[in-house]
Amino acid sequence: VASSLSKSRYIVGLQCAKRLWWTVNEPDAPELTVDTNAVALNRGRQVGELARQHVPGGVLIDLPTWELDARVGTTAQALADGASVVYEASFKAGGGFASVDILERGRHGFSLIEVKSTLDVKIEHLPDVALQAHVLTSAGLDVRHIEVMHLNRECRHPDLSNLFVRERVTADVLSLLPEIPAKLSELHQALDGPLPVVEPGPHCDAPYACPFKGRCWPEQAEHHVSTLYRIRAKKVAKLVAAGVETILDLPEEFKASSTARRQVQSVREGRVIVEPGLGKALAKIKEAIAFLDFETIIPAVPAWPGCGPYNQVPVQLSCHVLEGGALQHHEWLADGPGDPRELFAGALIAACEGAETIVAYNASFEVQRIDALVERFPDLGRTLKKIRKRVIDLLPIMRDHVYHPAFNGSFGLKSVLPALVPGLGYEDLEVKDGGTASALLEALLLGGETIPAAERPEVRRKLLAYCERDTMAMVRLYERLLALAAANG
C-alpha cells in the first residue's frame, strides 16, 4: 500500500472507502479499464496548455506521473533556483502526494492554481484543491492564495484573451484543511485492512458515478418502480421501503401522470397501448416528409467566430425524404478544422427543399441549432426560419399516444426503436450512440492528429452510418405508428 495518497485516490476515498480499496487493491479490475476517451484527454491537455500561457514564463515539471520522487526533486530544484512560476509542481508530504497545475510565487508567499475545464467552480473541486494545499503546507510552503482557474462563459472567439477566470477559493479551502489529516489516516487504515463495509446509497453517484456499482447494487427486477416515467428518486425510495418493488405491485390508488398511467396499464396487460388520438396527431405530418437529425460537437475551447466555451455546433446531418413510398437520403459531414456552420446551413436547406413537413425526434435540439444559424447568418434567416416552422416533433406524439412494455419508462429513440421496430437497432454499427459520435466528430475536426489521416475515411464512414441510422429509425417508427393508428381505428 502506498504511503502517500495521490489527489485522485484521496477524492475516490472521500466518496467511498470501499471504492478506494478496490481501486488500489485491484488495479486491473475490469471496471477500471478507462475507456480511452481521446477527446476528454485532448481537451484537458489543450485547456491546461492554454492556462499556462495565461500565467506565462514558468518551468514545466515534464516527467512521467509515476516518477514521483524525480518530480518532487525537480520541483524543489526549480523553486531553489528562484522560478517564479512552476507548472505541474509536485510535492509529497503530510501523507499525500500532489501535482499543482500552476504554482505562482508572489511577493509574500505562493498562489496555488488549479485549472479546471468547467465554466464555474464546483463544490467537488474544493476537496481536490484542499488536498493539494494540505500537501504543500505540510512540505513547508507558504501558500497565501488558492485559486480555481476555469473557463469563462463570456469569452467569444476569436478573442481568447479572457478565456479563463481566476477565482479565489482560499477561505473555502482553508476551512477544509483541519479535517484532512484525520481523513487521510482513516483512508490509509482502510487500505491496510480487509474490504471496508459500505452500504450502497446516493453517494455512489455523487459527485461521480462509481464504476463498481455492478458489484454493490442488486440487480433490479423487471419493471422496477424506478422505471416509472419521470418518477423522482425520493418517491422510488418511499415505494421500495413500503415493499412496492415493481410497477405490478403499485396500489390501485397510486397517483401518476397520464403517461405513467398508460405505462402501468401497458405493463399490467403486457401489450402495446395506443390512444385513439394517434391518427389525428400523425395527420399533421404531410408528404414530402424530411426526417432530420443533427450531430454536434461542444468544444471546450471556442474554435469559430462568435462561439464561447462549450457552445454546441452542428457538424453533421442526415435526412431521409419520404414521398409516395420512395425514400431519398441526404447527408453532410464537415471536413477539417474550418468553420462548418455556413456549409452546414447550405446542406440543411438543400436537404429540406420541397419537404412539406420536417420530422425530428426530440426536435428542440434541432430547432435550437437552426435558431443559432439564423442568428449567425441573417442572409439565410428567411429560408432557415421556413424550415424551422415546418418542424414537427415525433417524440411527444409517441409519448402522448403509445406505450410498449419494453420502453422501460423512456421515450428516447434508443428505447422505443427496438420495442416497436424489432430488427432495426444500432448493434451492427460501430458508433452506437450520440456521445461517442460527438467525441469522434470533435477528434476528427479539431483533434489534430488524434485520429491519424489514414484512419479518417473509416471514421467518417462509421459516423455517416450512425447518423443515417437515426433518420432511418424515424422513418420506420413513423410507418409503425401509422400502422398502429390504422389498427386502432
Ligand code: SF4
Ligand atoms: S457502488 Fe457505492 S458502495 Fe459500492 S464501491 Fe461504489 S460508491 Fe462504494
